[in-house]
Structure formats: C-alpha cells, structure tokens
Amino acid sequence: MANQQQTSPGKTKPFSFFEWMVARRYLGATRTGKGVSLITRIAFGGIMLAVAALISVMSIMQGFRLTLLDQLLGVNGHAHVQAEQPISDYDSMAKALGITPGVREATPLIELPVFVSATGETGMVVRGVRREDLLKNNYVTGKEHVVDGSFENFGVGDKGGKEIALGSRIASQLGVRAGDPVTLISGQGPETAFGRTLRRKTYIVGAIFHVGNAEYDAIYGFMPLEQAQLFFGFADTVQQIEVMVDEPEKIKSYRDALMAVGPGLRVTDWQQRFQSYFNALQIERFAMRLVLFLIIIVATLNIVTGLIMLVKDKTGDIAVLRTMGATQGSVLRIFLISGTMIGTLGTLAGIFLGSMFVLNIDPIENGLSALFQTDLFPAEVYYLDGVPAKLEISEVILITGFSLFMSFLSTLYPAWRAARLDPVEALRYE
Structure with a gap:
C-alpha cells in the first residue's frame, strides 16, 4: 500500500x-x-x-x-605611410615609426606593376624590400613556403644583386624555375620629348614562394630595395613605408600616432584597402x-x-x-x-x-x-x-x-x- x-x-x-x-x-x-x-x-x-x-x-x-585576413595582412602589412613626394630619409622615418607604441615593424617599400617575360609572359606587382625585412616574413621566406630555390643570396651583392623572388603561379605562367632568367619591363623609364620610355632589365629567379593564396601567388614578386630604386628610378628614395602593428583589428587607433611622425604624412590602413571585401x-x-x-x-x-x-x-x-x-x-x-x-x-x-x-x-x-x-x-x-x-x-x-x-x-x-x-x-x- x-x-x-x-x-x-x-x-x-x-x-x-x-x-x-x-x-x-x-x-x-x-x-x-x-x-x-x-x-x-x-x-x-x-x-x-x-x-x-x-x-x-x-x-x-x-x-x-x-x-x-591572416594572409592578406601577413603579406601586405597593416598600414602604409606615404608623403606627397618620395621619402628620402626613409631609414630615420622607419626607425621613428618602429618605436611608435604598438608598432611591431616598419619597412621601406617600393611597390609597382611590371610586365615580365621568359618562356611565357604575364604581369605582376614587384615589391622592393630590404633583405632583412623580407626574411622576417614567414609567409614568403618560411621553409614551408619556399617551393624552389632559396633566399640565401637575395639582396646580396652589388646594389642588392640580381636575384628576385616570384610567386609560384607567376613562375608557372612564365615556365621558369629557380636559376632561370626573366626580363622585367616597366613604363617608369626616363622622360623624353615623346613621353616616358620603357625600362627593361634581366634578373635571375633566386626563389619561388607559395603563400597559399592563389591571388597573391599569381601577382606578387620581390626584389631587393636597391635594385627597385635603380629599376624604377627612385634614386635614394622609397615610395612608402609599410607598418605592422600589434593589434591589426584596432588599426584606426594607430593612425594619429603614425601621421604625427612627420609633416604631410598620410596613412592608408588595411581596413580601407580591403573594406568592401x-x-x-x-x-x-x-x-x-x-x-x-x-x-x-x-x-x-x-x-x-x-x-x-x-x-x-x-x-x-x-x-x-x-x-x-x-x-x-x-x-x-x-x-x-x-x-x-x-x-x-x-x-x-x-x-x-x-x-x-x-x-x-x-x-x-x-x-x-x-x-x-x-x-x-x-x-x-x-x-x-x-x-x-x-x-x-x-x-x-x-x-x-x-x-x-x-x-x-x-x-x-x-x-x-x-x-x-x-x-x-x-x-x-x-
């Protein structure tokens, strides 16, 4: 019961x-x-x-x-500092930007499009950087990203040497491997009465890298900064300084400090460049x-x-x-x-x-x-x-x-x- x-x-x-x-x-x-x-x-x-x-x-x-986002910022940087004219005192400006609170790296840079030919032909964007700065970029120079050749001689020799690095898809389109010659053609030649002339120069492919992003592997190549200055006619100046910060998501908060480094500077950050995307x-x-x-x-x-x-x-x-x-x-x-x-x-x-x-x-x-x-x-x-x-x-x-x-x-x-x-x-x- x-x-x-x-x-x-x-x-x-x-x-x-x-x-x-x-x-x-x-x-x-x-x-x-x-x-x-x-x-x-x-x-x-x-x-x-x-x-x-x-x-x-x-x-x-x-x-x-x-x-x-990781690849875009790993290759491109978080912000680009430019002036009204090419930057002549880029070493001191890079040091000043580098000691700005929150800034991790500041890299002098020349970035311009060129036409490149070998067995095949294609267009690409050349980034002229210093050897020590490029070697810090693991997305390009890391062992798992170098598919042919090496960066051992990149930037070594008179005026930075003759070696350049190409993205894997560019190399595939050109039909070249490490050690092969390629010819770069730019419209940044001397000014004449009939306009600017073409500038041509042959380089040796020192390394082929694979970022893992098809767009970057098919667009970007790297050359020593001194060679970029010679090839594009920048003398002893650079086009811009690329900045890497500790907190990329808060890049807007760095703008004022970056522009305060020198007069007439303007800053383009990654959120502006890739905002719509x-x-x-x-x-x-x-x-x-x-x-x-x-x-x-x-x-x-x-x-x-x-x-x-x-x-x-x-x-x-x-x-x-x-x-x-x-x-x-x-x-x-x-x-x-x-x-x-x-x-x-x-x-x-x-x-x-x-x-x-x-x-x-x-x-x-x-x-x-x-x-x-x-x-x-x-x-x-x-x-x-x-x-x-x-x-x-x-x-x-x-x-x-x-x-x-x-x-x-x-x-x-x-x-x-x-x-x-x-x-x-x-x-x-x-």
Whole structure:
C-alpha cells in the first residue's frame, strides 16, 4: 500500500522519476509498435542535421575569413605611410615609426606593376624590400613556403644583386624555375620629348614562394630595395613605408600616432584597402547565420507535429493518468520532458556531427573530390589551397542555446493541450 502511494501520479514531485519514466516511454513507441516512433526519429534527425549544418557552415565561413585576413595582412602589412613626394630619409622615418607604441615593424617599400617575360609572359606587382625585412616574413621566406630555390643570396651583392623572388603561379605562367632568367619591363623609364620610355632589365629567379593564396601567388614578386630604386628610378628614395602593428583589428587607433611622425604624412590602413571585401564577407556570414537559424526553427517545428500526434495517440493513457490522480501540471511536465528530450538529444548529436565534420574537413574534401573526380574547392575560385575551418566555442554555444530554446518553445503548445485534456471526454470514446 505504501509502495502504491509512493508511485501514485498524484503524489509525485515536479520532474520526478515517474514523470521522466512516462515521458521516455511515450517517446519510445506508438500504441502498437516497438522501438522509437517514426515521428520522433524525424524530429530528432531534423534538429541534428540543422545544428550540424549551422556549425559546419559558420566554422567554414569564419575559417575562410581568418585565413584570408591572416594572409592578406601577413603579406601586405597593416598600414602604409606615404608623403606627397618620395621619402628620402626613409631609414630615420622607419626607425621613428618602429618605436611608435604598438608598432611591431616598419619597412621601406617600393611597390609597382611590371610586365615580365621568359618562356611565357604575364604581369605582376614587384615589391622592393630590404633583405632583412623580407626574411622576417614567414609567409614568403618560411621553409614551408619556399617551393624552389632559396633566399640565401637575395639582396646580396652589388646594389642588392640580381636575384628576385616570384610567386609560384607567376613562375608557372612564365615556365621558369629557380636559376632561370626573366626580363622585367616597366613604363617608369626616363622622360623624353615623346613621353616616358620603357625600362627593361634581366634578373635571375633566386626563389619561388607559395603563400597559399592563389591571388597573391599569381601577382606578387620581390626584389631587393636597391635594385627597385635603380629599376624604377627612385634614386635614394622609397615610395612608402609599410607598418605592422600589434593589434591589426584596432588599426584606426594607430593612425594619429603614425601621421604625427612627420609633416604631410598620410596613412592608408588595411581596413580601407580591403573594406568592401571584408564587409561583403561579414554581410554574407550574417545572412548565412540567419538562414540556418530559420532551418533550425523549421526543424524544431517537427517537435510540435510529433507531440500533437503523440497526444492524440495517448489520449486514453492521459485520461487514465488523470483519473489516477495526476495533475494538469504533471501531464504538462511529461510532454515538456518528451519534447525537450528530442531537442536536447538532437542538438547534442548535431554538435558532435558538425564538430567531426569541421575537424576532418580536409580528408572529407579530398575524398569527395576523388570520388567525383573533380576539384570541389578550386584555388582559382576561392584563392586558398584547402577548405579553411575554425571551430569557435562561442559560436557552438550560441547555436546550442538557440536550438535548445526553440526545442523548449516548440513543446509548450502540445504540452498545454495535453494538460487541458478532459479525462471524461477522452474515456468516452475509448
């Protein structure tokens, strides 16, 4: 007798073992079948796939943004300081910029387009830099980025020597390797009565580098600063000074300090140069998050359908529980537990599936490319060698919270409907 009182529905505490047990049994089978009901599987699968898709897409977009930003700033620098005329005292100005609070490096630079020919022909942008400054740039001179030759003799010799470095795609278009000669052609020749003449000079390819960004590998080449001054007619001046700072995201806060180094200086930062590009990425990321959140909302609506069908299927059982003493609150909690169990388990499965996809995205991409015999991520289109992905805990927490909230919200109406069921009316037709 005491045991009956202990397990009586009317005597149970909120969210007791009895309510959890009934909720689990209701999800487990239909009136006539065994195992998990079809509608429960559909709701579970919908939430799992929606959460996994959202985690995967947002991780890829964030990885794409961070990788591209890292490469852009690794090769280009964070800000460029220029004057009205070419800078003659560039060594002292670079030192003054270098000791500015927050500035990591200041590099004298000449950057101009040229036409280059060998076996093939193409255009590129030549960056004239000092040997010691270029060797600090791991994106160009790092061991994993040098695919042919070396930078051992870059900037060594009379007036910086004759060696230059080319991006891997430029070298491929020209059909050259390290040690081969290439001819640079520039329109920055001497001024004559008929206009500027072309300037031609032959150099030796000392190194071929591979940044991993298709655009940079197909555009940029490097030559010693002294040779750039000779070739472009800058004498003992430079075009600009490239600045690297400790916090690139806060580059705007450095502008005043950089311009205060000398009179008539102007600063162009990376956010100005690539503003439209990164704004487009940010808008695309926001739009994609919104669309995928809507997918989660649609997926959680399967819980509403499932619970409404479950309430109809269990009408007699609900009536019996009520006649045994179960309160409306107890019935409400039973169906709340049922719905949130689907949402919680689906969300956890989606987190696992999405995380595994992101962490193993390169093998998956390689396998699919081999299966379909096509490159699913061409570098010419996306500018990167592989699919970048960055799994962020904050993003996962946001997605998890939203999915659980929508799952809980979706259970309210069916649970309220079950709790409002009149046991007399329900048993009349049983």
